[in-house]
Amino acid sequence: MWQYLKSAFFARVPVPGLGEVPVNILGVTAFAILGFGEPAFWFLGAGLETLFLYLLATNERFQKVVDSGHLHVSEASAEMKRQELIRGLPPELQRRFMAITARCAKAGDAVRGQETDDFTLEANQDALKRLEWVYLKLLVARNNLLSATSSETEDTLRRNIAVIEGELQSGGDSEALRRSKVATVAILKERLANIGRRSDSIEEIDSDLLRIEAQVELMLENATIKGKPQTIATDIELATNLASTTLFGDSGSAVADLDEVYRPRAARREAQRE
Numbered sequence: 001m002w003q004y005l006k007s008a009f010f011a012r013v014p015v016p017g018l019g020e021v022p023v024n025i026l027g028v029t030a031f032a033i034l035g036f037g038e039p040a041f042w043f044l045g046a047g048l049e050t051l052f053l054y055l056l057a058t059n060e061r062f063q064k065v066v067d068s069g070h071l072h073v074s075e076a077s078a079e080m081k082r083q084e085l086i087r088g089l090p091p092e093l094q095r096r097f098m099a100i101t102a103r104c105a106k107a108g109d110a111v112r113g114q115e116t117d118d119f120t121l122e123a124n125q126d127a128l129k130r131l132e133w134v135y136l137k138l139l140v141a142r143n144n145l146l147s148a149t150s151s152e153t154e155d156t157l158r159r160n161i162a163v164i165e166g167e168l169q170s171g172g173d174s175e176a177l178r179r180s181k182v183a184t185v186a187i188l189k190e191r192l193a194n195i196g197r198r199s200d201s202i203e204e205i206d207s208d209l210l211r212i213e214a215q216v217e218l219m220l221e222n223a224t225i226k227g228k229p230q231t232i233a234t235d236i237e238l239a240t241n242l243a244s245t246t247l248f249g250d251s252g253s254a255v256a257d258l259d260e261v262y263r264p265r266a267a268r269r270e271a272q273r274e
Contacts, residue, residue, distance in 0.1 A: 078261040081254045082133075085140055088251065093139045096209075100135050103216045104128045110223035128219075133262040135212050137242050137255060142205045144249035145198050157192045161185055201247070204239040211238070 028049060035042035086094060111124045164181050167173070173181065241247070248255045 078258055081258055089143055101132055104132050107220040107223050130262055138205050138209050140251050141247045145202055157188050161188045208238045208240050
């Protein structure tokens with residue numbers, strides 16, 4: 001509601017020869033000046049201003065205009081951040097993302113070619129954008145996990161652990177050296193566990209990527225079948241926990257911002273009204 005009140009206060013009306021004039025601000029200023037001569041104008045102005053802001057801010061048509069303006073600015077900023085994420089991917093992952101966006105675009109064209117009502121059309125376009133976004137998030141997460149991979153392999157770490165544990169069993173080390181080796185073994189085992197978890201995460205991401213690709217192909221097939229248009233579903237249960245921004249490394253902040261933008265439109269509009 002605050003954004004509607006703010007927009008109502010700064011509302012502008014196009015006037016020939018003057019451009020867009022902030023009529024409400026001019027009105028408030030006029031009553032403020034008149035009030036110095038007759039204080040009653042201040043009370044009158046306050047009452048009229050309150051009524052004006054309430055009527056305009058609660059007007060459904062005005063709210064739609066405000067929402068469309070905020071949505072335009074938000075999506076323009078989101079597109080810049082999205083492009084930055086894409087440019088941060090290696091060429092092979094960029095090509096993979098371009099391929100999925102092309103298939104989504106083809107599915108969208110097929111839906112528009114049917115006798116689809118406006119609600120279904122908007123819902124399907126929103127669904128395709130969200131699928132593209134989830135796919136991009138998976139690619140960013142995969143690239144981050146691979147970039148963080150150490151040059152040491154599981155076999156190398158296991159050999160190093162075995163060597164140090166053998167030295168500990170042979171004895172002969174000072175107490176300080178023994179404690180240091182025990183601590184080193186613990187660190188190497190933790191790194192070994194991290195490699196295992198990273199490998200599992202990458203496998204989950206690869207599985208989710210293939211699942212989305214299959215889902216988009218199914219959408220395209222369904223969209224090309226003549227008959228009653230269906231709303232595209234995006235409630236795919238992924239193996240990857242994309243709620244954790246740590247999965248995206250330095251891109252975590254941008255991903256969190258874009259998550260807000262790519263929420264379903266109805267949810268975004270409801271959040272804006274709160």
